[in-house]
Amino acid sequence: MKRIISTGTFFTITTVIFQVFGAPDFSLAGFAEGVTGGSGGRTVRAVNASEFTSNCKSSEKLIIEIAGKISNASTSIASNKTIIGIGTAGELTGTTLSITSGTNIIIRNITIHHAAREKDIISVSGGKRIWIDHCEIYNAIGDLNGDGNVDTKGDIEGGDVDWYDGLIDMTGSSAEITISWNRIHDSFKAMLVGSSDSDLSDRKITFHHNWFYNLWERVPSYRSGTGHVFNNYYNDIDHSAVNSRMNAKLRVEGNVFEKVGSGEIDSKTGIEWGPIGAYYSGTKGLWEVSDNIFTDCTGNQPTTSTCSYTPPYDYADVLHDAAEVKEIVTEWSGVGKYNSTGIITRNGIPASLALKNPVSAGNAFYTIRGEKVDIRSGIRAPARTGVLIRRNGGTCGSILNGVQ
Ligand SMILES: [Ca+2]
Numbered sequence: 001m002k003r004i005i006s007t008g009t010f011f012t013i014t015t016v017i018f019q020v021f022g023a024p025d026f027s028l029a030g031f032a033e034g035v036t037g038g039s040g041g042r043t044v045r046a047v048n049a050s051e052f053t054s055n056c057k058s059s060e061k062l063i064i065e066i067a068g069k070i071s072n073a074s075t076s077i078a079s080n081k082t083i084i085g086i087g088t089a090g091e092l093t094g095t096t097l098s099i100t101s102g103t104n105i106i107i108r109n110i111t112i113h114h115a116a117r118e119k120d121i122i123s124v125s126g127g128k129r130i131w132i133d134h135c136e137i138y139n140a141i142g143d144l145n146g147d148g149n150v151d152t153k154g155d156i157e158g159g160d161v162d163w164y165d166g167l168i169d170m171t172g173s174s175a176e177i178t179i180s181w182n183r184i185h186d187s188f189k190a191m192l193v194g195s196s197d198s199d200l201s202d203r204k205i206t207f208h209h210n211w212f213y214n215l216w217e218r219v220p221s222y223r224s225g226t227g228h229v230f231n232n233y234y235n236d237i238d239h240s241a242v243n244s245r246m247n248a249k250l251r252v253e254g255n256v257f258e259k260v261g262s263g264e265i266d267s268k269t270g271i272e273w274g275p276i277g278a279y280y281s282g283t284k285g286l287w288e289v290s291d292n293i294f295t296d297c298t299g300n301q302p303t304t305s306t307c308s309y310t311p312p313y314d315y316a317d318v319l320h321d322a323a324e325v326k327e328i329v330t331e332w333s334g335v336g337k338y339n340s341t342g343i344i345t346r347n348g349i350p351a352s353l354a355l356k357n358p359v360s361a362g363n364a365f366y367t368i369r370g371e372k373v374d375i376r377s378g379i380r381a382p383a384r385t386g387v388l389i390r391r392n393g394g395t396c397g398s399i400l401n402g403v404q
């Protein structure tokens with residue numbers, strides 16, 4: 001379990017800082033471990049759809065920044081790319097990001113919303129080693145065709161469910177994906193893993209610390225293979241959340257499910273639609289469950305496991321108790337929490353919250369990446385291991401959660 005504990009001798013002020021911020025560890029964890037995206041390549045800034053798409057398709061290793069709104073920029077993404085928004089300004093609309101064969105790709109800190117009609121927002125159909133982190137991704141849910149009714153069945157021509165397609169769909173040979181710290185909301189169809197009961201492979205996907213809300217189903221729908229769903233906060237999922245199908249084995253742990261499930265009985269499996277179950281396919285999937293919280297839910301809420309599945313990576317450093325998840329995820333998911341300079345931000349501006357219980361710091365200050373921050377008025381929380389913080393121009397004495 002991740003705990004914010006001082007290691008060794010350090011300054012009293014540090015303890016206070018971390019009590020104020022409780023900065024989570026945003027390190028890459030899960031099946032996408034090792035992904036570096038465009039790191040080491042040129043940094044470019046795309047200001048329109050044509051620049052954005054040509055950068056995404058380039059064979060060059062690139063960090064592609066977006067500092068404004070770009071519309072109708074559907075494109076494939078080639079290997080070795082980081083696509084990152086600046087502050088809270090990075091925005092894509094009317095756009096599908098397709099990863100058909102690209103590998104080593106990071107999509108981070110961008111608001112992506114309202115795809116074109118009947119299209120996915122992110123469509124991974126064969127890409128591998130992909131990290132989608134700190135984004136806000138949404139379409140819309142409700143009476144989208146304006147006929148006065150909310151149609152909750154798919155495949156109605158011009159109906160509401162298929163007005164848009166999925167938010168993040170991962171099909172075919174796509175694999176080794178981590179989806180972390182995103183806000184994913186307002187869609188009938190959230191995340192589809194495997195497009196049909198014959199689209200079976202071990203796609204290996206980790207979902208952690210996401211805030212899923214105002215969705216209908218597929219959070220995710222997961223066919224075959226192995227996956228890991230931990231520390232997500234589910235809120236207002238009308239129909240069903242985790243759907244383990246076609247012999248999938250999912251580890252589902254430390255999540256909070258609140259107001260999830262319709263309670264109707266699935267005609268294929270006889271299981272009530274709810275937070276965790278197996279639906280729509282004749283062959284069920286399995287789950288190992290632990291430490292999940294169910295609040296005001298309806299339908300299947302298993303507390304005993306039907307399989308044992310342990311992911312092949314170490315994630316103890318980023319795992320929280322379920323009791324902490326709602327507060328942490330609502331505070332730290334989405335854009336503007338982690339910017340391209342590596343400084344954690346709050347609501348799009350560098351974190352500079354006045355200390356609630358300031359210590360008598362005298363004239364003490366910290367410098368973070370060369371920028372002086374007076375600890376009497378505030379402090380910027382460091383983002384990750386390797387960010388150097390100096391006290392009074394000198395080096396602090398010990399490592400604390402990546403802070404020196
Ligand atoms: Ca309608």
Ligand SMILES: [Ca+2]
Pocket residue numbers: 120123165166169192
């Ligand atoms: Ca789709």
